[in-house]
Amino acid sequence: xxxxxxxxxxxxxxxxxxxxxxxxxxxxxxxxxxxxxxxxxxxxxxxxxxxxxxxxxxxxxxxxxxxxxxxxxxxxxxxxxxxxxxxxxxxxxxxxxxxxxxxxxxxxxxxxxxxxxxxxxxxxxxxxxxxxxxxxxxxxxxxxxxxxxxxxxxxxxxxxxxxxxxxxxxxxxxxxxxxxxxxxxxxxxxxxxxxxxxxxxxxxxxxxxxxxxxxxxxxxxxxxxxxxxxxxxxxxxxxx
Numbered sequence: 001x002x003x004x005x006x007x008x009x010x011x012x013x014x015x016x017x018x019x020x021x022x023x024x025x026x027x028x029x030x031x032x033x034x035x036x037x038x039x040x041x042x043x044x045x046x047x048x049x050x051x052x053x054x055x056x057x058x059x060x061x062x063x064x065x066x067x068x069x070x071x072x073x074x075x076x077x078x079x080x081x082x083x084x085x086x087x088x089x090x091x092x093x094x095x096x097x098x099x100x101x102x103x104x105x106x107x108x109x110x111x112x113x114x115x116x117x118x119x120x121x122x123x124x125x126x127x128x129x130x131x132x133x134x135x136x137x138x139x140x141x142x143x144x145x146x147x148x149x150x151x152x153x154x155x156x157x158x159x160x161x162x163x164x165x166x167x168x169x170x171x172x173x174x175x176x177x178x179x180x181x182x183x184x185x186x187x188x189x190x191x192x193x194x195x196x197x198x199x200x201x202x203x204x205x206x207x208x209x210x211x212x213x214x215x216x217x218x219x220x221x222x223x224x225x226x227x228x229x230x231x232x233x234x235x236x237x238x239x240x
Contacts (some may be wrong), residue, residue, distance in 0.1 A: 006036070018106065030043050034081070035090075036081070036083060036088050036091070037082055037083070044079055049063060049064065049065050049076070050065065051065050053065065053170060059182035062077060063079060064077070065077075075129070080094075087159070126165055126189060127147075128194040128195040128196055128198040129194065131194065131195040133192040133193060133194050133200070134192070134193040136193070137190050137191060137193070137195070138190070139188060139189060139190055139191070140189040141154065141189065142155055142189070143189050143201060143239065144203070145240065146240070149163050150163055150164070150166070150186055150189065151164050152164040152186050152188060152189060153185050153186065153187060153206075162224065164185050164186045164202055164203050165183070165184075165185060165186070166183075166184050166186050166237070167181060167182065167183050167184075168181070168182040169181050169182075170182065177201075180210060181210075181222075182207055182210065182230075183207070183208050183215075183222075183224050184205035184208055185205060186203055186204075186205055187204050187205055187206055188204035189201065189203060189204075189239070190204065192200050200238070201238075202236050202238055203237050203238075203239050204228075204235050204236050205235055205236070206229050207229060207230045207232050207235065208224055208225070208226055208228070208229060208230060209225070209228050210231045214228075
C-alpha cells in the first residue's frame with residue numbers, strides 16, 4: 001500500500017506536508033515495542049495473529065495460532081524477532097549506554113532509568129520545591145524541550161525559520177468539559193534553580209487575543225490575527 005491508497009489522502013489539504021519526525025517516531029516506537037514485547041506498543045498481538053490466518057498469509061505460516069482440542073484454546077508460537085527477557089535487558093543496557101550528538105535521542109537513558117528511580121525522585125523533587133528557588137535566575141534565548149527547539153522572538157528576528165510560537169491549552173471546565181487554546185510568542189526563557197541541582201524552565205510569552213473575531217478555524221488550520229495582544233493575569237507557563 002502506498003500513501004495514495006489511504007482513505008483520507010484525497011481530503012488532505014497539504015498532501016506534501018508529511019511530518020517525517022513523527023512518522024519515524026511512530027515506526028520506531030512500534031518496532032521497539034514489538035521486539036521488546038511491550039503491552040502498549042506491541043503490534044504482534046492477538047488480532048494480528050488472527051489476521052495472518054484470515055488473510056492466508058503463507059509467508060507467516062509459522063506465526064499462525066494453532067488450535068488445541070475442541071475448546072477455544074490456541075497455542076501461541078513465539079516470534080523469532082521477539083527478544084527473550086535476558087536479551088531485552090542486554091538491549092536496554094546497550095541503549096542506556098549509547099552516546100549521541102547533542103539533540104539526538106536525548107531521552108533514551110532518562111526513560112530507561114525512570115521506572116527505577118521513580119519512588120525516590122518524587123520525594124527529592126518535593127523537598128527541592130519546598131526549599132523555594134534561588135532568587136538569581138538564568139535566562140536563555142533558546143532551549144530544547146522534549147526534543148523540540150524553542151527560541152525567543154529576539155533570536156528568531158533575522159531567521160527564515162521560526163521557533164518562537166507557543167500554545168497553551170487551558171484546563172477543562174468540569175461543568176461543560178470545555179477548554180480553550182491560547183496562542184502567543186516566546187519572549188523570555190527563564191531557568192529557576194532549586195536545591196540539589198534541580199531546575200524548572202518557564203516561558204514568558206506575549207499572548208494574542210481570543211475569540212472568533214481573532215481566531216479563524218477552517219477545519220484544517222487555525223489562523224490567528226496577531227495585531228493585538230491580550231491582557232493576561234499571568235504571562236508565564238511551564239516549558240513542557
